[in-house]
Structure formats: structure tokens, C-alpha cells
Amino acid sequence: MKASIITIGDEILIGKIVDTNSAWMANELNSIGIQVHEIRSISDDKHQIISSINELLQVSDFIFMTGGLGPTNDDITKNVLCEMLDCDLVLNEDALSNVRELLGKRGYEINENNYYQAMVPEKAKVFVNKLGTAPGMMFRIGEKLLFSMPGVPFEMKYIIENKFIPYLKEQYNFESIFHKTILTSGLPEAMLAQKLSVWENSLPEEIKLAYLPSPGYIRLRLSVYNANNDLVNLxxxxxxxxxxxxxxxxxxxxxLKPDELVADILVKTGLSLATAESCTGGKIASMLTARPGSSVYFKGSVISYSNEVKINVLGVSPEDLEEFGAVSSQVxxxxxxGARKLLNTDxxxxxxxxxxxxxxxxxxPVGTVWIGLA
Amino acid sequence: MKASIITIGDEILIGKIVDTNSAWMANELNSIGIQVHEIRSISDDKHQIISSINELLQVSDFIFMTGGLGPTNDDITKNVLCEMLDCDLVLNEDALSNVRELLGKRGYEINENNYYQAMVPEKAKVFVNKLGTAPGMMFRIGEKLLFSMPGVPFEMKYIIENKFIPYLKEQYNFESIFHKTILTSGLPEAMLAQKLSVWENSLPEEIKLAYLPSPGYIRLRLSVYNANNDLVNLxxxxxxxxxxxxxxxxxxxxxLKPDELVADILVKTGLSLATAESCTGGKIASMLTARPGSSVYFKGSVISYSNEVKINVLGVSPEDLEEFGAVSSQVxxxxxxGARKLLNTDxxxxxxxxxxxxxxxxxxPVGTVWIGLA
Structure with a gap:
């Protein structure tokens, strides 16, 4: 089964926000065996919405569409769907009680714009959204399904995880997709490809290989669609x-990406880590603590953006700072x-x-970075 | 003038990476007056690449396409372009010297895969990429232009900034796009829209209004395409x-987003800030230091992930930690x-x-967060 994703809203097209929703959705859909064929970001323009839906219905079984469901005038998705599917907006009682409950919790009374949030196209199957006033909706178009939901990331995630995916799993038996991803480092892409050319040619057609380069490392991904045991073993x-x-x-x-691999090794060995960050400003700490359970191996960090903090908190010698500069092996x-001692880590x-x-x-020059490990 | 963006590669469609390139490109294109009509992520599949290019040529003056230019077998963009434009791959001398130079710096000899990196479709205008082995390329298709470049973010950025945009500015006079973005907080979207309804109705058709909600704040964006002085004043x-x-x-x-607004106020007032982060694990420090020039107002941070660090480094009372817990107003x-004193900030x-x-x-419950300000 194939899906396409449509993101409606100018904010992505003018570059003010990055579309993180689509990757999250694609990952969820993949994990239950739905392959994503295409991801599109379009403007909140009636003709563009209708033509995108029609084009993508030709090549996908499901369309997942986010955005344009807010209470304001620039939100046109529901009206466009009514026009396209030839039906009217009607009040949905479940959606209305949800709106009332959400507003009540925040101490607000319902207003006209809120009522509009509970209006849905008559042909929609409604999935109540406990985290927001705009419900999830599903439309059957011939054999295909169109899902519509808000673009606010936590609302979108809630609806996909708790409503759409359980519904789809109940209705369909999906074939399974198997991915295996290998982390490599130390060889540039062309050189890695040369070393692997014989091995790569030995892969059967069913196993697809992709090179995923990032600065500092390259991941190799082997994928099998419609996977069976033999292929997985291969x-x-x-x-x-x-x-x-x-x-x-x-x-x-x-x-695992490099930061995840470090975390993994620390968990397995029971060793602990701290960071002392100047130019990275907390980025490493923030990467390492982004994973649940990181408190087991990560004790803390000193972000020493100023020399004063390097001297007073981490115990860097003022003379060395003066002689060699803050960006030096000595410092x-x-x-x-200093950080290992202060934060008492391995x-x-x-x-x-x-x-x-x-x-x-x-x-x-700009770009010079010293990295120390104690 | 309108542009569309095509991102080629399965890694976005299977949700393994977030497409940050498109937003960056859209922002750059907008800033010189090119409106982005659509952004598409597609698979490295010949038919999908060709049909996307053909569809988007109907609705855009320029197409910017990333990906599929690496030295490995899953990189098919150049071959697809040759087939589509009916021409052959030829060796480009400028691209080849660039490949040689880049490999030389890293201490590698040129290999067969590297040679392939310097092969380009005969109809391409080549823009040498100082940061990578795959060059930027431009194709004239009727009145339209198709730009192709690698998907590695820093290479893409280099080519857009230093090659494609200067070229486009030289060739065209773009009309200007004017955006004004206002940060609001404290009112949910429906309530804000209600308060602004009279004002919103007073906006002339040429001024487009968008509500951009995020957890904790809503931005309002006023946009004018083909802007003149009168409209900008309005x-x-x-x-x-x-x-x-x-x-x-x-x-x-x-x-400005909230973190940028804080930075802006600190710069203007000459005051300094430090953070002591437990659950956020360096995320605030990392947001505040992401801006060039942040060392003026940001001195540093203590990430106190463990209680030990809270006690020994920040001076939190062990008794209070015991009595009220780490997640408490006292702590x-x-x-x-403790952080204000240790890091000597305002x-x-x-x-x-x-x-x-x-x-x-x-x-x-999960989600409980205490925030302190000294």
C-alpha cells in the first residue's frame, strides 16, 4: 500500500518553518508497512489543494494531509473539501463537546470561531482530537482514503498515533517493510563505494541499497519491501x-547515529560522561539528553562560553588562556x-x-575547533 | 517569478531525515523575490523524477532540484536528465580539477567513481562546487530553468548562495516580496482571531494575513507580493x-521567535544571562548560542542532570532536594x-x-516543569 503526504500552508513555502511533520509521519507509516510515495508542500490555495489531491490519488492508496484547519480566515481546507466532495459543513457533536472541554480546562468560554472548529464536511468520518480543537477527519474517495488533520506537530502526532494508525491496522493487512541501517565513518563516499562495489553487485534485486552521507559519517541502508524471512536473513x-x-x-x-552510538555504549558499559562546551554552546549535551533514560550516563555539563567561566568553574589556567588562546589544545x-573532576564522571x-x-x-580561521577528551 | 523545489531521495520518504534544505532554499528564494509554489520530495525513481519535472515546469519558472548526484549506483539524477533532455554524459574539465583539488587536500588519489563525479549531461551549464565533488548544474528547458545540486546541506547552501542566486540576480529583475511577522503570546488562536476580526476585515486584498501557531505563542504574518512603497507603508x-x-x-x-526576542533585549540592554538546566539538558543554552554574537550576553550554563551536580556545583540544599524533590519551586x-552567582551574570x-x-x-505527572529566574 502506498501513501502520499500533503502539507498545506505558506509558512513552509516561504521558508519560515521546516517541515518536520512529514518525516515523522513517513516514519510512522513505514513502520506499519505503508510506503510513502511522495511528500508535497503546497500553498493554502483552493486550486492547488484540489489538483494535488487528484494527482496523488492516482498514485497512492492513502493521502495524509495536514494544515488549514484552524479557526481563522486563512484556513480553507474544510471548505475546499466540501466543494471537492460536493457536501456541506455540519456541526459535529463529539467535536463540539471536545472543544467545550478543552476551552473549559483553560478557563475560556466558547466563541463563534470555536463553534466553527466543530463544523466538519458532512462526508467526513470524525476522529476526536483530545489535544486540540480541530478534529482528525477521513474521507473515502472511491477505493482510496484521504486523511486530514491539523499541522500543529503535537496534535498531528496524537491523531496519527492514537486514531489513524489504529484505524488503518484494523482495516488492512499491510505487507512488511524491512530496513537495516549501518553507520560507517572514515571513508568518503566515492572511496567507500569503490571498496563495496563487488559486495554491492552481489545484492539481489529485492534488496535496495542507499548511501546516506552526512558530514563526518555515511550511513548505508538496505531495504526490502514485502519482506519474508529468507530475505531478512539474506x-x-x-x-x-x-x-x-x-x-x-x-x-x-x-x-544509530554517532551521538546515539555513544549513548548506547555508555549504557552498556555503565560509564558516565560530562561535557564542557564552548563553541558548541550546549548542543552536545542537548543531543545526548534528548534520549529517554540519558540520566543514567549523562551527569551534566558546563557551558563555558566566557573565559571567566573557563577559569572560575573549570579551572583553566588564565596564563594558558592568555598564551595559547581559548581555542587551543591546552585549553x-x-x-x-576540569569538567571530569567537577562533575565526577568517567x-x-x-x-x-x-x-x-x-x-x-x-x-x-573560522571553523577551527579543538576537541578534548579526559 | 515562481519556483518549485524537488528533493530526490528515499531517506526523506522513509522518515529517516527531516528535509531542512527546502525551507532554507525557500527562504533564500523569497528574499530575492522568487515565490515558491510547491515543494516536493520524491523517490530516486526515473519516472517519478521525469513526471515531477514536467508537472512543475507547467506551474513554475524555475525548478530547484537536490539529490541523486553522488558517486554511487543509487544516484541516478544525471542519467535521468540525459535521457529526458536527449544528450550524453561528458567529462567537464573544471569539475574534474575541482575533484582533484578536493581529494588532494584530504590526501586521497582520484578513482573511477571520482571521475564519474566530473561527468555532466552535455546540455548542462556547470557551476563548480568548491565544497564537494558534485557540481551545480543548470538546464534551459524552453523558457524555464532547471537547477540541480547535491542534497548535502552545506554543499547545497554554498551553491545556492554563491552560484545560483548571483547568476539569477544578474539575469532577471525580480519583483519584491514584503513580509512582516508579529510575535504574540497569551491568547489562543480562536480568541486572537476574534479580537482581530474587525482589523482583519479592514486589510485590503493585496495584504495577505496568516496565523502561525506554535506551542506557547502565535505569529501573525502580513505578506505583500509585488510590493510598492504605498503597500509597505500600509x-x-x-x-x-x-x-x-x-x-x-x-x-x-x-x-523574532521568543528565544530571539530574549537575545535581542539582552543585546540592547547590555545585560547577561546564564542557564542552569536539568530537564532541558542544554537546549536553552544551545538555542541562545545559535545566533552569531551571543557571547556578548550569554556567559555560560550548568547542565545539572544529576542531583550531585545540583548540590556540588550549583549549591542546591541536599535537604530541600530530599524533602521537595528535584522538580520543585525550591530547587x-x-x-x-546558584548559577547567577557561579557564572557571574545579571x-x-x-x-x-x-x-x-x-x-x-x-x-x-510527566510534563511537570518548574522554571526559575534569578
Whole structure:
């Protein structure tokens, strides 16, 4: 079964927000065996909405559409759906009690715009949204299904997870999709591809290989659609072969990015980590703590953006700061040692660099970064 | 002039990566007066690439396409373009010297896959990419232009900023687009819309209004396409009116999000800030330091993920931690006071909360967060 995703709203098209919804939805749909054929961001324009729906109904079994369901005049999705499906807006009692309840909790009385939130196209099957005033809706168009929901990320996630996916699982038996993702580092893409060319040619047609390069690492993804046991076993075998072809560069086959791999190793070994961050400003701490359960291995961090904090909190020598500068091996070494001691951990990682756009010199151009590990 | 964006590659469709490229590109294109009509993510499939290009050429003057230009077998963009435009792949000397230079810097010799990186469709105008082996390319299709570039974000940004945009500015006179974005907080969307309904109805057709809701705040965007002085003045006047209609909720009209507004106020007042973060794990520090120049107002932070760090580094009372728990007003107060003193700043902001998924209790359910300010 194939799905397409439509995101309605100018804010993505003018570049004011990044569309994180589509990747999240695609991942959820993939996990239950629905393949995503296309993702589209379009304007809140009647003709564009209708033509996108019609085009994507040709190539997908399901369409998941977000946005344009708010209470304001620029939200036109419901009216467009009424026109397209030739029906009227009607008041939905379940949606209305939900609106009343949500407003009550926040201490507000219902107003005219709120009533409008409980109006839905007559042909919609309504899925009440406990986290917001706009309900999820489903429309049957021939053999195909069109799902509409708000674009606010936590509302969208709630409706997909708790309403649409359970409904779909009840109605259909999906074939399974199997992905295996390997993290490699140390070889640029062209060189990695050369080393793997014989292995790559040995893959049967059913196993699709993708190179996913990022700065500092490349992931390899093997995918099988309509997976059976034999194919899954073959993928596992091919992954084992990889380990012997690039033993130095093969880091993990557990679909982990570098920060997740570090976390994984720390959890397994029972060791702890702290960071002392200057140029990264808390980014490493924030990556490491983004995972549930990170308090087991991550004790804390000192963001030492100013030299004063480097000296007074981390114990960096003022003389060394003066002589070698904040971006130097001497300083990151002392930062790491200081953080390890202060925060009482097995390891501490430190960074100091020139992030730019200003502050570069011929000896230390923008982009220079020292990393310390104690 | 209108543009569309096509992103080629399965990694977005299976939800493994978020497409941040398109928003960045859309923002750049908007800033020079090119309106983005549609953004599409598609699979690296020949038919899908060709049909998307053909469909979008009907509705846009320019197509910007990323991805599928790597040296590996899953990268098919160049071959598809050759087939579509009926031409052959030829070696481009400028691209080849660039590949040689890039590999030389990293200490590698050129291999067969690298040579392939310098092969381009004969009908391409080539724009050398100093940051990667795949060049930017431009194709003239009737009156329209198709731009192709790698999907690696820093390479894409380099080519757009330094090659495509300067080229387009040289060739065309674009009409200007004017956006004004207002930050509001304290009113939910339906209530805000009700308060603004008379004002909204007074806007002329040329001024487009959008409500952009986020958890905790709503931005209002006024847009004018083909802007002239009169319309720009009218937008400014309408924004002034807003200030008097919602004086409590109007936060700024400088297109700033809450973290950017805090930074802006600190810069203007010359005051400094530190953070002491538990549940947010460095996220606030990392947001505040993401802006160039943040070292002026941001001195540093203590991420006190463990109680030990709260006690030993920030000076939180072990008895209070025991009695009230880490997620309590008492503890965030002491964290903020401790951070302000330790890091020697005018203000310190602290957080402690139960991020979940585990750790909630009936008295302190998942989602409970205390915020302190000293």
C-alpha cells in the first residue's frame, strides 16, 4: 500500500518553518508497512489543494494531509473539501463537546470561531482530537482514503498515533517493510563505494541499497519491501559480510547515529560522561539528553562560553588562556579535565572553536575547533 | 517569478531525515523575490523524477532540484536528465580539477567513481562546487530553468548562495516580496482571531494575513507580493494598529521567535544571562548560542542532570532536594541563584521537570516543569 503526504500552508513555502511533520509521519507509516510515495508542500490555495489531491490519488492508496484547519480566515481546507466532495459543513457533536472541554480546562468560554472548529464536511468520518480543537477527519474517495488533520506537530502526532494508525491496522493487512541501517565513518563516499562495489553487485534485486552521507559519517541502508524471512536473513548475512570488508569503518548496524552510538555504549558499559562546551554552546549535551533514560550516563555539563567561566568553574589556567588562546589544545585539555573532576564522571568531552562568522585569524580561521577528551 | 523545489531521495520518504534544505532554499528564494509554489520530495525513481519535472515546469519558472548526484549506483539524477533532455554524459574539465583539488587536500588519489563525479549531461551549464565533488548544474528547458545540486546541506547552501542566486540576480529583475511577522503570546488562536476580526476585515486584498501557531505563542504574518512603497507603508500602519488592539499580547514586530526576542533585549540592554538546566539538558543554552554574537550576553550554563551536580556545583540544599524533590519551586530557585552567582551574570534561568516517558507520579505527572529566574 502506498501513501502520499500533503502539507498545506505558506509558512513552509516561504521558508519560515521546516517541515518536520512529514518525516515523522513517513516514519510512522513505514513502520506499519505503508510506503510513502511522495511528500508535497503546497500553498493554502483552493486550486492547488484540489489538483494535488487528484494527482496523488492516482498514485497512492492513502493521502495524509495536514494544515488549514484552524479557526481563522486563512484556513480553507474544510471548505475546499466540501466543494471537492460536493457536501456541506455540519456541526459535529463529539467535536463540539471536545472543544467545550478543552476551552473549559483553560478557563475560556466558547466563541463563534470555536463553534466553527466543530463544523466538519458532512462526508467526513470524525476522529476526536483530545489535544486540540480541530478534529482528525477521513474521507473515502472511491477505493482510496484521504486523511486530514491539523499541522500543529503535537496534535498531528496524537491523531496519527492514537486514531489513524489504529484505524488503518484494523482495516488492512499491510505487507512488511524491512530496513537495516549501518553507520560507517572514515571513508568518503566515492572511496567507500569503490571498496563495496563487488559486495554491492552481489545484492539481489529485492534488496535496495542507499548511501546516506552526512558530514563526518555515511550511513548505508538496505531495504526490502514485502519482506519474508529468507530475505531478512539474506540482509543480515550481507551485513555480516560488510563487517569483514570494512572492519575499521563499520561502526554499528543498529541504526544509530554517532551521538546515539555513544549513548548506547555508555549504557552498556555503565560509564558516565560530562561535557564542557564552548563553541558548541550546549548542543552536545542537548543531543545526548534528548534520549529517554540519558540520566543514567549523562551527569551534566558546563557551558563555558566566557573565559571567566573557563577559569572560575573549570579551572583553566588564565596564563594558558592568555598564551595559547581559548581555542587551543591546552585549553580544551584543561576544560575536559576540569569538567571530569567537577562533575565526577568517567569521561568528559570538551570543545572550543571559532564558530564564525567573525573572530577568525590567519592562524585560527573560522571553523577551527579543538576537541578534548579526559 | 515562481519556483518549485524537488528533493530526490528515499531517506526523506522513509522518515529517516527531516528535509531542512527546502525551507532554507525557500527562504533564500523569497528574499530575492522568487515565490515558491510547491515543494516536493520524491523517490530516486526515473519516472517519478521525469513526471515531477514536467508537472512543475507547467506551474513554475524555475525548478530547484537536490539529490541523486553522488558517486554511487543509487544516484541516478544525471542519467535521468540525459535521457529526458536527449544528450550524453561528458567529462567537464573544471569539475574534474575541482575533484582533484578536493581529494588532494584530504590526501586521497582520484578513482573511477571520482571521475564519474566530473561527468555532466552535455546540455548542462556547470557551476563548480568548491565544497564537494558534485557540481551545480543548470538546464534551459524552453523558457524555464532547471537547477540541480547535491542534497548535502552545506554543499547545497554554498551553491545556492554563491552560484545560483548571483547568476539569477544578474539575469532577471525580480519583483519584491514584503513580509512582516508579529510575535504574540497569551491568547489562543480562536480568541486572537476574534479580537482581530474587525482589523482583519479592514486589510485590503493585496495584504495577505496568516496565523502561525506554535506551542506557547502565535505569529501573525502580513505578506505583500509585488510590493510598492504605498503597500509597505500600509502594512506598517496596520501593524501599529495591532499594537493598540492587543497591547498585552503584542511582543515584537521584528520577526523574532521568543528565544530571539530574549537575545535581542539582552543585546540592547547590555545585560547577561546564564542557564542552569536539568530537564532541558542544554537546549536553552544551545538555542541562545545559535545566533552569531551571543557571547556578548550569554556567559555560560550548568547542565545539572544529576542531583550531585545540583548540590556540588550549583549549591542546591541536599535537604530541600530530599524533602521537595528535584522538580520543585525550591530547587529551581536555588539552581537559578546558584548559577547567577557561579557564572557571574545579571540573570540566570533554571529548569527542572519530568520529561518522560517514565518518572511521573500522581502529584508530579510527566510534563511537570518548574522554571526559575534569578
Amino acid at each position: 540482509v543480515e548475512q550481507k551485513v555480516s559480510e560488510l563487517k569483514t570488508i570494512i572492519p575499521e569503518n563499520f561502526k554499528t548496524d543498529n541504526d 580544551v585539555e584543561q576544560m575536559a579535565i 569521561y568528559a568531552l570538551s570543545t572550543s572553536g571559532i564558530a564564525g562568522p567573525d573572530g577568525g585569524t590567519p592562524e585560527k | 502594512v506598517e500602519q496596520k501593524v501599529s494598529e495591532l499594537k493598540t488592539i492587543i497591547p498585552e499580547n503584542f511582543k515584537t514586530d521584528n520577526d 529551581v530557585e536555588q539552581m537559578a541563584i 540573570y540566570a534561568l533554571s529548569t527542572s521537570g519530568i520529561a518522560g516517558p517514565d518518572g511521573g507520579t500522581p502529584e508530579k
